[in-house]
Amino acid sequence: MRCVALLILGVHLAYAARHSLQYFYTGVSGDINFPEFTSVGLVDSGQFYYFDSNQMKAVPKTEWIRENEGADYWNRETENMINAHQVFKNNIQVAKERFNQSSGVHTFQFMYGCELEDDGTTRGDLQYSYDGDDFISFKKDTLDWTAANPQAVITKKKWDADRADSEYQKTYLEKECIEWLKKYVSYGKNTLERKVEPEVSLLQKDKSPVICHATGFYPSNIMMTWKKNNQDHNEDVDVSSTLPNADGTFQKSISLSVKSEEWKKNPDVYRCVIQHVAAEKEIVVPLNENNIRSNTGAVNIIAIVVGCVVMLAVLAAIIGLVVWKKSKGYKRTGTQDSDSENSDQPLPKA
Template sequence: MMQHVVLLLLGAHLASAGKHSLRYFYTGVSALNDFPEFTAVGLVDEGPFTYFDSNTKRTVPKTEWMRQNVGADYWDRETQTFTGAHQSFKVSIQNVMKRFNQTTGVHSWQLMYGCELDDDGTKRGYFQYGYDGEDFVSLDKSTLSWTAASPEAVFTKHKWEADRAFAEYWKGYLENTCIEWVQKYVGYGKSTLERKDAPEVFLLQKDSSSPVLCQATGFYPSNIMMTWQKKGEEHHEDVEVGTTLPNVDGTFQKTVTLSVKPEEWKNNRDDYRCVVQHVGAAKNIVVTVDDIRSNPGSDNKIAIIVGCLVGFVVLAVVVGLIFWRKSNGYGRASTKDSDSENSDQALDKVNAKYRIA
């Protein structure tokens, strides 16, 4: 279950050629002994470049270009920021649990914020919180208001709207400071972040009655178009498009699966082909069924790819890369303020960037 949520996150907000992004994911959890109580990870163009957790209590670089371009004062400031966020997250998760009438169990309070800069100068920014894998409250920069995604979030909406300076701070950060840091980070890691690595593409099938996987790996940036074609036309029926996942070397991989009835495959298999488009490839990459690799479990190269993926998923869970994107609403619960929430005012003042829910 946890791995499934992580995979959803990793496939979100794909970077494209000419677009650069900076985003942060914070995750606070309750009653989960196997993981840190709080984690924060920063990503540039979907790749982790900085990491903090409440166990180690320090911020560390995740790329060589960050290690080489910033000094100890940068990491000290980041550690102070994340330490402050950790304290507000501890209180917020307890407050939100009360609003859902929850007293025990594993729960998560999450923040995702960041910005994107296109090569034509277009800018975008976002700041939103989630609870237990669902949207909770988000900032509307145009109106400096907060959007509640459920009845339980209404109290937080009103509480934060009473402090206009909070929304003004984040609007300024997302539209200016964040963009400046995107440009700065891309400058630091230009040779890495602006490279164009073409994918290697191959077909996998366990046996003649199994689905056929078209897998692309080793490509950068992450934006890629993969389709199945039948008789030269795009084929969408019985096709499952996987999420784009990072490899441990900073490149990406993606799989598009074709599942057809054995009889259809037996009679018409030569009509199918996988077509891949990527900025790193001079032309479309076309793979036909003649290139199918049978019994992928015995292929050493595939085993390495799977091993790398599993390793990253484990790392991602620890880091707290969890994102919420579900359509179901929350059940109703009391949104009445409590004495403990009133006592949060002092902590709110200390944490100018992160308010208590």
């Protein structure tokens, strides 16, 4: 699976206020030393909930959810995820048969959730993927499904025929998901509505690209660009995924493939520009010898940054925190933490 974007739910300005609730389910088949099924829940891109088929228990990942939900909540979630695990085992086998595959490592992912803007605007989405590619997605406005490839057409026809379930999915995405999101935000208000300005460094080792690295910021939405002569510069620029730090903040990098000889002859021509809600104004870091950390001092720094990015990206890919190759989305199922009257609805089988 190619890691292209982490937890991206649409394009937002860095200063836009919003909250999001997302769930990522991942089933794995084949010879791999990792749980056969994992479920991860996130509020505002921060993990608060986790389940895997090795420990067979849903557990809290933040103090605010631990302090506000008791044993009934976690017992219900554990039961729901055990049921979801069985459905995923079925669905990944069905997908393998449709793609005529009998061996190898394969993944089946399920992503769903909703967003709430500060102006009251809401969004909700739902998608499935197989082996990192789109498989099928739900269109709540038309109450039907979109098959991304011929192998998903059978599933589309089956699910399109279940109008009641489509109505339920739409209701969840537009109402129930938002209600749970508001509840979770109220639980973790002090944490989820804090604002922390990013720390920014320019890094370069020998002839490698210049890395503009922002870290320690919260919330996760941030805008990072390179400018040349005060104009947006997109050539030979690579933007990384936004990744979580251990302390609950985030990090992100944007690299520029420019030779040291070029920027040293023309200092301050290139600038890394960062916009974030916690910063009173744009953070601008000119590319010059005074600002860049290179050679001996940066060898370890760059190794750590790149190493953390690779490690987190691999971990995210395995446990289902990545958005797959071509899409960005997420979904609701009856196995979600919802009202008890809805929580026993099974996941649909492909």
